[in-house]
Amino acid sequence: MFANSAGGYPGFGQPAVDPQVQQWFQAVDKDRSGQINWQELQAALINGQGQNFSTTACKLMIGMFDTDKTGTIDINEFQLLYGYINQWLTVFRNYDRDSSGSIEEPELGQAFQQMGFRLSPEFVKFLIARSDMKDHKQMSVDQFIVTCVQIQRFTEAFRAKDTELKGVITLAFEEFLSIAINCSAE
Template sequence: MFGNGAYPGVGRPSPAVDPQVQQWFYTIDKDRSGQINWEELQAALVNGQGQNFSSAACKLMIGMFDTDHTGTIDVNEFQLLFGYINQWLSVFKNYDRDSSGSIEEAELAQAFQQMGFRFSPEFVKFLISKSDLKNHKQITVDQFIVTCIQIQRLQKPFEERIKR
C-alpha cells in the first residue's frame, strides 16, 4: 500500500472502500493521479484468451461509473466497477466450462437467463454476431461485459417509465 492509502494531494478514499480494492486501484493508476482512465483500465484487464480488453469495453465501464463525468474514475467509483466486474466474471466463468475464455450461443442464453433475462434465440444470435468480429459464434469475457452494459443501458429507461 502507499503509506496512508492516498496519493499526495489527493483526498483519501471513503473508509468503506475495501483495502484489496484500494490496492488494485493504486496498481492500475500508473500515473498516480488518483483517477483511472480507460487506457489504464485496459492495460490492467486481460480476457481469457490472453488479450487486453477492448477499448470499447474499457470506455463503457469507465463511463458507467464516472459519476462526475471527467472521463476517469476515482477509488470509490472503481469499487463499484470492481463489484460489477466480479459479478459479470462469475456468471461468465460459470458458463465457460472449458476455460477457453469464450462462451457459445447456448451458454450465453443460459447466462442471460441466470441474470433474469429471457431473450429469444434470434436475439442471442444477434448479440453474438454484433460482438464477434472473427465469426467464431462465440463471445469473449470483454464482449460479454460490453453486452451486459448495453443491455443494462437499454433496460434502465424502461424501468424508469414503469416506476412512474
C-alpha cells in the first residue's frame, strides 16, 4: 500500500483512504490546498432540485468533521463526511418513494418514525414549513440532512438532562440558551 495524501500509512495512525473518496476529494478541492472548505463542498453538492446544497448544510457538515477546528477538512475527515452523506442519501432515497428529489410530509413522518422518533404530524408539518420557504410542502436532501442533524443534536442534549428517562426536563433559561446555541453551532 502507498502512503495516503495526509502522509500516513494504513495501520500506522491514519486510516486507508478509499480510492473513490480520494478521487472525489481531488475533484472538490478546487484550489488544490489539500483542504476543503464549505464553499468548495457547496460547489460540489447538488440536491434533488438541481440546486447546490445550502450554505447552512455545508457549514454544518464541515463543522461536524473538522476535528482541528480550522474551518476546513482534510482527506481523512472528508472520508468520514463522504460516508456520512452517503448514509443520509440512502435514508432519503428510501423515503423519496416517488423519486421527486424531495420528501413530502407523509414520507418525512415515516422516515422519522423509522429512525425511532415519535413526532406528531403537526411537528412534521412544522419541519417541512421551516425548511421549504417556497410552498411549505417538501424538503430537499440538504434540508433533510440539516434537520436530522439538528434533531439528533437536540435529542442528545435532551437525553443528557433526562437522567430519570421520564421524557420531561426542567431547564433554567440560560441552560436552555446554552443547549440551543451549542446544538445550533456550525
